[in-house]
Amino acid sequence: MEFSDVILAWYRTHKRDLPWRNTRDPYPIWLSEIMLQQTRVAQGLPYFLKFMEHFPTVGDLAAAPEEEVLKLWQGLGYYSRARNLHAAAKTISREYEGNFPQTYEGLLKLKGVGAYTAAAISSICFQEPNPVVDGNVYRVLSRYFGVDLPVNAPEGMRYFAKLAREVMDAEQIGDYNQGLMEFGALQCVPRNPDCAACPLGGGCEAVRQGRVGELPVKLPKKGVRTRYFNYLFPVDREFRTLLTRRNGPGIWEGLFEFPLVESGGVVPEDGIRALLPGAGIQGLGEATDVVRFNPNPIIHKLSHQHLYVTFWIVHLPGSLEGAVPISQMHSYPVPVLIANFMETVKNSYF
DNA sequence: AATGCGGGGCA
DNA sequence: TGCCCAGCATT
Known part of the structure; x- marks a missing residue:
């Protein structure tokens, strides 16, 4: 065969x-x-x-x-x-x-x-x-035919x-x-395949050469970028908050999030107020109270970025323009990171 | 030709 | 922790 x-x-x-x-x-x-x-x-x-x-x-x-x-x-x-x-x-x-x-x-x-x-x-x-050529096919063909060309190069x-x-x-x-x-x-499979039980065993070039663990060959990918995100969770007089759509390019394009200020490092408790204007949201400056929600940054790892994320509760005395009731914020499409926060804040804060 | 894009599962 | 997963669009 x-x-x-x-x-x-x-x-x-x-x-x-x-x-x-x-x-x-x-x-x-x-x-x-x-x-x-x-x-x-x-x-x-x-x-x-x-x-x-x-x-x-x-x-x-x-x-x-x-x-x-x-x-x-x-x-x-x-x-x-x-x-x-x-x-x-x-x-x-x-x-x-x-x-x-x-x-x-x-x-x-x-x-x-x-x-x-x-x-x-x-x-x-x-x-x-x-013929389909996906990650599985690269692996099977590179091993069976003993091809060591990098599968992620043209x-x-x-x-x-x-x-x-x-x-x-x-x-x-x-x-x-x-x-x-x-x-x-x-x-x-990628790691430790059971070659003894493989129906292709006899004809597999990688098995013959003892190179199953080396194939397929892949060129190393670029390292990850580290970023520091400060999400401002506004809570106005009527228990409403603010969600805005991420317009690309970049991560999470099309999803919603709270007002975001990116910083060069972890922001201390007394440093967040100065950053509020960076969110570009009218009214945040009138906050009576800005409180760090998570004591240590949440480390959210994506394939290409490591995010160090702090959520801040921003209490507002007045009424926020274009706000959405906190009770309805769960209906928006959001990154997993934001969804997790919404779940936590619902259980621990309200 | 290189880079960016999520989140989860597994050794 | 690092690697991988039924890849694609953009530059």
Whole structure:
């Protein structure tokens, strides 16, 4: 048996029963593919179920306000995926009369759909023979064929794209693609794979050379940036607060947050008042009282940034312009960091 | 060609 | 702690 036959045979007996399998309807396939970009199945699954329930069709998704889409996406990260998902739904609904493009090239035009996702949808839904190349595929191919080109550099990406096409099974492309990814996720795992139990064992170049632990090769990524965030949680006379939308570019674009002042380091208790104007919010200067909420900064780690976050309670004697009742602040799409604070402050303060 | 973009799980 | 995850858009 050659490579693709082993993958297909393995897939038939090991495939997980997931809700987007056993369908060729592009809507759930597309939704799952977007959600699973850089995201584990276990993390994306509940979001998929939630979205399918709220938006049974692409038309339902297109008709929703972006804020509602972001709220449902809250916690899944990489929020541009949600905004692009929504934009693509509008395109499909309004320009394509609710029908998905049925070719790789057509799918590629949709916002948020790149080479991987176009290959996945076109192969699974329309049997177009395009190989998917994701993190799983890089790992399996680099090991089985003993390729040590960096998978995150252009030359390596071109090489693996070509290799992937050469070894695919064009006749059963949908199952082959899903099988190869499933194989990477369950058998050819990143660390300490059980090569003794691998159906490809005999033909694996990495096993033969004793280099399983070295492959795939990845170029080091840039270090993380450290930032200091001071969130001002205004509480006015009528127990209302202020939430503003983050307009990009940058992290959490499209999500809401409390007035924010960034500083060069952790701000002492007697230093916060001088920073209030930095939030650019009228009325904060009239605060009777500004109290640090968390004694030590909350360290919120993102892939590319480490945030040291302090929340400050800003008591206002008057009435705040454009404020939202504290009882309703939970309905806004916010970063996990803000959601956690809202939950804590609700339990400990009010 | 390089960089930025979340959050969670695991050894 | 560092690495990885069904990648993409932007520069």
